[in-house]
Amino acid sequence: MTKWTATFRLGELDSPRRFDAGGPAVLVSLIDGVPYAVEDSCLHRGASLASGVCRGGIITCPSHWWRYDLRDGALQGSPGQHLATFACRIVGDVVEVDLPEPVVAPSLREQLLAHARSGRSPDA
Numbered sequence: 001m002t003k004w005t006a007t008f009r010l011g012e013l014d015s016p017r018r019f020d021a022g023g024p025a026v027l028v029s030l031i032d033g034v035p036y037a038v039e040d041s042c043l044h045r046g047a048s049l050a051s052g053v054c055r056g057g058i059i060t061c062p063s064h065w066w067r068y069d070l071r072d073g074a075l076q077g078s079p080g081q082h083l084a085t086f087a088c089r090i091v092g093d094v095v096e097v098d099l100p101e102p103v104v105a106p107s108l109r110e111q112l113l114a115h116a117r118s119g120r121s122p123d124a
């Protein structure tokens, strides 16, 4: 299940910015007035791309210089490999991203109650 989530105001996106609200961290960018969001985890070793150099919609990972197109997440020079992308829209002056809802793990109390209600023995 996904949910439109407010991220940044248009004026805050002079460069790509990381948004992390408990779900997947995404890199939100504005290219020629169009918002884009890709997962903020490099395919190489998972580094955040947020501090990478961005020119013409291409961002360079600050760790080992892999390059991605922020419009479609494509890894440059490696067809078929790309970062996950997320739908975006502009509402007023805010970029909203359609993000998966965070999965909240049940508390220990909730787990114990569910187990007790199941009627199973503790060894099951």
Ligand code: FES
Pocket: 042, 043, 044, 045, 046, 047, 061, 062, 063, 064, 065, 066
């Ligand atoms: S972690 Fe991005 S290129 Fe190595």
